[in-house]
Amino acid sequence: MRLGFGCNRPRLGLGFKPLLVLWLISSAASFTPNAQAVEGKAAPLAPAAMPHLQILGLTDAALIRQVGLSVPPLRLNCTASTVALQRYVDSAAAAAEQALQAYGYFNAEIVPALIEQNNCREPQLTITPGAPVRTSSVNIVLHDADGVNLASNGTFQPFLQTAVPALGAPLNQNAYTALRDGLLARARGAGYLDARWLVHELRVNPKTDTADIELKLNTGIAYRLGTITVAQSLLNPVLAERLTGAKSGDAYTTQRLVAMNQNLAGTHYFSDVRVRPALDARRDGLVPVVIKTEPNTPRTYEVRVGYGTDTGARLGSKITQRYVNSSGDSWKGDLSLAQRQQTLTGTYSIPRLSDPLNQQYDLYTKFDRESNLGITTVSSTTGAQWARKFNLWTSSLYSEYLLERSQFGAEPAQTAGFLLAGARVGRRDLNDPLFPTKGSVLSASLSGAAKPLLSTASLVRAHVMVGGLYPLGDWVLKGRAEVGGVVTPAFSTLPKSLRFFAGGDQSVRGYAYQSLGPKDANGVVIGGQYLFTASAEVMHPVYGRDWWGAAFVDTGNAFDSLANMGLATGAGVGVRWRSPVGMVRVDVAYPFNGSSRIPRLHLGIGASF
Template sequence: MPRLGAARLGAALLLGTTTAMAAPTPQLQLTGLSDSRLITNVGLSMPRVGFSCQASTAHIRRYLDAASEAAEEALQAYGYFNARIRPSIQRRAECRDPALDIEAGPVTTIEAVSIDLPEPIREIDSVRAFVAEQRPSVGAPLDQAAYDALRDGILSRVQKLGYLDARFTRRELVVDPATQSARIALALAPGSRYRFGEVVIEQSILEPELARRLTGVPPGAAYTSRDLLAMNRNLTGTEYFESVSVRPMLDQRENLEVPVEITTYPNPRTSYELRAGYATDVGPRVGAGVKRRYVNKRGHQWSARTELSAIEQRLETSYTIPRAADPLRERYDIYARVTREDNNDIVTTAAASGVQWVREADRWTRSLFTEYLLDRTRYGDEPAESNGFAILGGRLGYQGLDDALFPTEGVVFDVSLQGAAEPVASAASFVRGRAFAGGYLPVGKWIFSGRAEAGVIVTDQFDKMPRSLRFFTGGDRSVRGYEYESLSPRDEDGTRTGGKYLLVGSLEAMFPVVEDDWYLAAFVDSGNAYTDPEAELKTGAGVGVRWRSPVGILRVDIAQPLDGSDGLPMLHLGLGAAF
């Protein structure tokens, strides 16, 4: 097949070799064509002019014979089988140039198309969609490159689905130059479908069966190239391995099975991290963490981390056990945490320990947990009160954003429900529910985003509810224009005590001002945490700047509260997506 190109050439194309300030050299002259596709394809197909102006006439005519043959093939690629090509030698100054004058003639059109695929292959979505899109129309001009793409595309898709011995029993492109018509006929014999055979994983840090299950592809599954990529992605995403190479042993396939060889390079057993940041909600903060990526050959993991700021101090640890039956998607976590928070004249010290089951698959996260929470809180000048709760809860989440660091499209939501019963080692009975949803929508250069959050606590003993489970809002990631967790019911002394209900909403629009790295934003937030269902929502609005930094969105906002008070605009700084 002649080459197809996208170069722009004129109706007369000159090809040859030139040297600055040197003697003239022969140049091929092409005339007669007006279709840019034909000009480009013929031009790219021409042999190089490799002779001088002193070449003999016989030498030039041999070149013209080769050029004419190449031009004929280039025209046939687009269905022109009756072209008239007139070679000649033209004099120019002290040189003679080879020349081709080309008349393309009538284009060949498709008279009939027959594509015979057996039923199992016709039912494959990717094959069916490809054939429907690429099938040439009767009466359309013949394009041999499109025919080749159709033929090769069918075979490639079938083989990627495990029909490795597939072949065409009939593949015909019959052209009748006399009638300028063409007929296409394809018939496929797929053969039997292969399965994955023995999977050999070169590694020494995990039990062999655990490593095999971490590929995510069960033994004997139908062979597909997509599952080969999934094996690589799944093993790399476990944190056990730094890099993974998956290689199907196609030359060793037998009995309709393809063995697979996987080479791995382990991550260091232990990782450490130090963090530092600043946000107007909590001020400067520092953190540190340590993680044991593999404690033993059963794939257990351990981690601990701490985070310190002027408002909150936190220390937590967890021990993770992958579920043997499905270690890629399910795990059990045994965890403990201790926190201390001093904000808005509320001082809280809390400790919790528990266990949870987590399943992550297809962007969904499901979890069930039980924990014991011990909370000691002092509101204003009131005496501190300690309460314990045996909590049972669950969570359902979905993460459908296109980019975790700088999302521009997609949705995310999270729903959780937890509760305790007073007779079961708890200071009070309660049920607490919370729901969050957000999304991004690109419209031209604009990016619009919105989020909404709602929460409710059902209890007859709200005064015994731990501070960590009550609702507060206001600040960088909720209602801007108000201080961190400043929107809350107050007691008789004016101390914020947290609410039984939560309702927050936000709309934002961003527009790029410097390429795709710097954006201007405008937003409006509204919400409150309250006990009285008729409480007034607080609203803030403002403008900001967004920078697509290497570690996420850097947000700088100036927001004005719109509650009728004389409050001054507030500056909000943050790093990361708004949700």
């Protein structure tokens, strides 16, 4: 078999002996097609033919590729002198020998030659690789400055399990180099900045076709972080240092430096962060770290437009003041105007100095007006919360005062006030926040009020939602369940926001938003004491990976008695589009309960649960 690459016409070899032809074309050569003689001028001379290096005898694809990439390019034409061609074929043989040794072939026979072919002397290498050298022993010793063996240390053990060559395996010098360099890189990345080789040898015996690997590394001491200096003028220096998530005395590792950079860059205070360890200034086991920063713009503005079948058309805007003072305080205001609901919120946030990355205090106020299905509410909420996050979890403890005026249908409007105290917890673990296909979500809340403490009635209210996605081949299975309940001796005094409703895009599709629940004598849905909804959905790509089809079944209701849940069920199909701003959902669902059995269209943006 003969393979050809280049501009000249490929040639087919005869016989069965494997042959690789590398056509190495001189970059200086040029060719003018269809050159014609011009009257009074000589026609341009045709370029000299180009020889091609032929490599015979190799059958292993890896060896063919290794040798082919190692030999020098051929920049001679067929008129080159014999001396020049011989010099080239000798250099190609030397390069081929080194390439074969890298794969463990130390006894290869390489015969260089110049052959006359097609009126051109072409260089040729005939290679007999011979038996490969095999690894006969591997001796690796890792110890620190105190002589402690580190081979079982978590820094090195996983790497050693995969990188150490198996005894009896053909020698691969690239694998040896990766092992040697990988151990040193991991040692220095783990803070052993003075690590040095006592022995690093690959001993090859071509007579016995064996190779012995011996590596002895003295890692020295494990360094720790010294003084951390954050070059900035926005924040209290103590706050700025704690925003790195590290402190002086912590173990020095490359991973920690990366985390420090990400932590600072993840705040809204800085637009650029560069962490630089002062390695030349290290002493006494400590490495000073200097972090250079650029301040972020102090204020941002945002305008939003959208549409959802639950809310109707909506328009929103938000202003954020990223920093107010050296304590890192910030505030934001958000206005949302939708057909059914209008909301204005303001939040003032104060980072907790002891743990500013994960904890903060929020003071907030909210004004809300909603009109839907015969219920009109106007409310205000003012409160404070202590919010924390850890890994994938978020939690908060809060206290707020809710004042709400509700009118259910033709009933007289009633005003109620509640001093609520409660807790929230959540967890979100999704492979893609914009278009998830695997992961889980959880949210739960518990709150209460006591009538003697500025509240219209005493109550305890709880709500839990869990959801998940599980890929099965090209299919994605999605599920959700939601339960809630409120216990109070005076349910009729509760405003709408403390009651439960079902139905809508993210509840039970096939039914209008908040259209499911107990009704009054006039047929107006007034909400229930308890809630249960569940959903099962399957998705499958229909066009590339951006367009998906979906089929689903939802069920649930809000109710006043566990013995009379009256679950309503809807089922349908939909389309999911991976848009630049996230998932766009279009669903058509058929309701199996109620007086109206007309399919309902549901539109939404964003991953829903």
